[in-house]
Amino acid sequence: MAIDSSVVNGKLAIDGGAPAKTTPNIPMYPGGLSIGEEEKKLVMEVLDNKYLFRYYGPADCPSKVRELEVQWAEKMGVKYALAVNSCTSALISSLTALGVGPGSEVIVPGYTFFASCASIVGAKAIPIIAEVDKSLTLDPADVEKKITDRTKAIIAVHMRGVPCKMDELMAISKKYNVPILEDVAQACGGSYKGKRLGSFGDCNAYSLQYHKIITSGEGGIVTTNDELLYDRAQAYHDTAACWRPDRFGLPRYEGEVFPGVNFRMSELHGAVALAQLGKLDNLLAQMRHNKARIKSQITGIDGIEFRELNDADGDTAISLVLFLPDEATTRKFAPALKAEGVEAGCIFDKGVPDWHIYAHWKMIIDKVTATPEGCPYTCSYYKGPVPTYSPDMNPNTLNILGKTIHMDIPAQITDQDCDMIATAIHKVAKAYL
Ligand SMILES: Cc1ncc(COP(=O)(O)O)c(C=O)c1O
Structure with missing residues (x-):
């Protein structure tokens, strides 16, 4: 034209x-505006069966959440997918599965939705904020500069739909033996060199919140190829795996089961997400x-x-x-x-606040915490110099x-x-x- x-x-x-x-x-709202008969049909099946919880209902029914996990893993080319109730939950479950906790540092880009960074504090670790480059995703050179022996994960955010420099980030991950956690919230279905995003990292987190490419209003997915990481994320998101089918089974590995929270996805959300995945x-x-x-x-x-x-x-x-x-x-x-x-x-x-830019993350810059003790910044397990955050710390x-x-x-x-x-x-x- x-x-x-x-x-x-x-x-x-x-x-x-x-x-x-x-x-x-x-x-x-790409997925939201495409909601139609497919979503209605699956939601009505859930309601007609009165089967709103993935593990039980009045009669035995195939779980929509389980079907979502199976189809998700297949589409993204990974062994395991775990449905949760948000990407923030997926990030915290992933970090916990990876063993991130008191004393850990996690590298996160300075341009991402605040949740990527807040989830680090949620996992009781210290965020280390890195530069982005002209792809608006993590600058691998700056990531490498910021690695220490306390770095326990790198969150690679595929910001505004564009894949990170995965070759470079995977090389850094290998060189320093630091796991990658892909944040795929904004890039569901995208790929890098022919492989879907969310299949590179040790653990990966997706969002199904309403503004995302596909949606169930709220929702998230963890993916991984590692059975132990899957089991640990499963345990954490399900109050110590208390509802999974072998709920009273003994731990099969050391570190498999521990007390967690409830980040489970409901069948109603699973039904909508399943229809959306098809779109x-x-x-x-x-x-x-x-x-x-x-x-x-x-x-x-x-x-x-x-x-x-x-x-x-x-x-x-x-x-x-x-x-x-x-x-x-x-x-x-x-x-x-x-x-x-x-x-x-x-x-x-x-002058215009924006939750996506580190310079506006006042609660991180000021090290605001939920309780006055100031964890994770004051944690005695943390052996590094506590970072000084400032709005101009990442000038590039x-x-x-x-x-x-x-x-x-x-x-x-x-x-x-x-x-x-x-x-x-x-x-x-x-x-x-
Ligand atoms: C890059 C990124 N990470 C994480 C999140 C958090 O997703 P959720 O709202 O599903 O917790 C978002 C949501 O906007 C996001 O854009």
């Missing part, structure tokens, strides 16, 4: 001109089509650089990220695009995010929407770059 030059040359909407995009915006590949195909259509029309604009994708084929295509020459231009560009009818935003603004991350424009790519937008978004980007670029 050729870009309409009369629109591009028109007066900017922010200055009172006509907007380039005139169609309504579609919110970013995952179609949703990815739609978002990839949309993103490719927009990108092909804005390639080569002077002053616009695309985000590095680490593996373009594995990108889930949930977002389009553009780097502009400097912060001042970025601050003008995003509102101008918004005025053109495109849901775009700057990523980092010091802030520098990159300060020049970044972000747009969601909903699965449900049309080709016409994509063309109008591309036209709007040309129009604002012509005025400001």
Whole structure:
């Protein structure tokens, strides 16, 4: 499609001109907006059978949660999947399974949803916050600099749908014998060099919260290829494995069973998630089509650089990220695009709180804890110098995010929407770059 030059040359909407995009915006709930008969059918089976708990009900029924786990493991190419009630629960269960606890450090990127970092504190360990690079995922060189003999895990967050540099991170994991925990909350179904995300790490955590690619409202999944890690995550998420079929069986390995919490998934959530899993590949195909259509029309604009994708084929295509020459231009560009009818935003603004950027994680920076004793920061098992966190501790991350424009790519937008978004980007670029 050729870009309409009369629109591009028109007066900017922010200055009172006509907007380039005139169609309504579609919110970013790819799975949520696709909810239909498939979800209703499975939910109705749960209700008709009055079988709301995976381990029992009035009559024997196959568990939807169990079926979800079986199909999830198969789709993602792993041996074990464990359904839980959120990604935060999946992260904490995974960290606990990995043996992270008092005295441990865990490396996490400075650009991720706060939950990735809070889960470390939840597992009683100390977060070590690392830089991201121009893929907006962990910078492997900075990770390596931050490894100590206390590092017990690296959380590799596939941020905004893009795979981390898995080759480099796996090499670091091997070199220092530190496990990787993939946080796949924002990249369900994505891949790296042909392998699905969530199949590289020792343990991996997915989200099924409503804003994610597929959803059950709330929900999460742990995946692993290691039986002991699966058993430990299972035990932790199920108050010491107390409801699994061999609930009174003796531990089969040392460290297999210990008191835990209840992060179990309900059958209602399992039913919705199971139907959604069947839609995952179609949703990815739609978002990839949309993103490719927009990108092909804005390639080569002077002053616009695309985000590095680490593996373009594995990108889930949930977002389009553009780097502009400097912060001042970025601050003008995003509102101008918004005025053109495109849901775009700057990523980092010091004055605007955002749970995704470490500089705004006040509760980590100030080492706020649930009780006055201040664990994990004051824990006597911790033998390192307690980190000093500050908003400017990861300058590369802030520098990159300060020049970044972000747009969601909903699965449900049309080709016409994509063309109008591309036209709007040309129009604002012509005025400001
Ligand atoms: C990268 C990342 N990790 C973890 C989470 C936490 O997911 P949940 O809300 O399912 O606990 C989110 C949710 O937004 C996320 O984006």
